[in-house]
Amino acid sequence: MTTILHIKSSSNLDSSVTRQIGGTTLTELKQTHLGAKIIERDLLKNPIPHVSPEFLGAMYSGQNDAPALALSQELIDEIFASNIIVLEAPMYNFNIPSVLKAWIDHVVRAGKTFQYGAAGPEGLVKGKKAIIVLGRGGVYSTGPAKPMDYQEPYLRAILGFIGITDVETIYIEGVGMGPDKKAEALAKAEQRAHAITHKEAA
Ligand SMILES: Cc1cc2nc3c(=O)[nH]c(=O)nc-3n(C[C@H](O)[C@H](O)[C@H](O)COP(=O)(O)O)c2cc1C
Numbered sequence: 001m002t003t004i005l006h007i008k009s010s011s012n013l014d015s016s017v018t019r020q021i022g023g024t025t026l027t028e029l030k031q032t033h034l035g036a037k038i039i040e041r042d043l044l045k046n047p048i049p050h051v052s053p054e055f056l057g058a059m060y061s062g063q064n065d066a067p068a069l070a071l072s073q074e075l076i077d078e079i080f081a082s083n084i085i086v087l088e089a090p091m092y093n094f095n096i097p098s099v100l101k102a103w104i105d106h107v108v109r110a111g112k113t114f115q116y117g118a119a120g121p122e123g124l125v126k127g128k129k130a131i132i133v134l135g136r137g138g139v140y141s142t143g144p145a146k147p148m149d150y151q152e153p154y155l156r157a158i159l160g161f162i163g164i165t166d167v168e169t170i171y172i173e174g175v176g177m178g179p180d181k182k183a184e185a186l187a188k189a190e191q192r193a194h195a196i197t198h199k200e201a202a
Contacts, residue, residue, distance in 0.1 A: 002033040005082035008042045009100040010090045010135070017172045018088035018135040021189045025086050025131055025170065028197035039078050043099040051105050059109065072106040079107060079125055087155070090135040095150045104158055113162040123163025130159055130167045131196060137176030168196045
């Protein structure tokens with residue numbers, strides 16, 4: 001059975017485009033993976049705290065079963081339990097929302113999701129697929145603002161660092177450039193969500 005980890009990070013609970021397209025992606029995946037188990041992490045409704053001194057103390061002293069690392073372990077277990085990760089990320093100030101960064105700080109852990117060996121760092125999360133849903137007010141996939149995109153390259157880098165290299169993107173960009181551009185971006189993203197999920201099932 002397929003397990004899908006669905007991560008939401010937009011602060012907009014009413015009209016978020018990443019929540020909308022992430023939802024479409026989930027609906028499509030449920031059609032191509034009948035009976036799939038869904039693990040949902042809404043980082044706005046249930047925020048992950050910043051890394052605490054207790055977290056650091058337990059991590060650096062190797063007390064992996066310390067209470068301060070319990071949430072981190074739970075989040076890591078959710079990743080390992082999943083086959084597909086749908087990760088929604090609006091662009092906030094050219095990067096990802098801080099609630100998503102807090103989740104990343106909890107799941108990227110030496111000895112758990114990566115390790116250093118003779119050949120350098122090695123990701124330990126193998127065989128997963130990630131679909132990242134990227135909302136942007138402007139356009140960054142091409143054109144003059146491309147160098148300001150610290151969202152997609154960062155997500156690809158950090159996912160790759162823990163071993164997740166099979167990454168598909170769904171852009172919803174230009175949503176701040178008027179209603180027509182927003183409608184166009186949403187229509188394109190809906191099509192892309194369908195194409196990716198059905199290709200993935202083929
Ligand atoms: C705090 C904040 C910062 C933002 N920073 C940027 C930015 O740097 N570049 C950009 O193109 N859009 C920016 N936006 C616009 C969002 O990326 C855009 O509205 C996107 O649709 C948000 O996704 P959502 O509708 O799922 O929340 C920002 C929005 C907010 C709320």
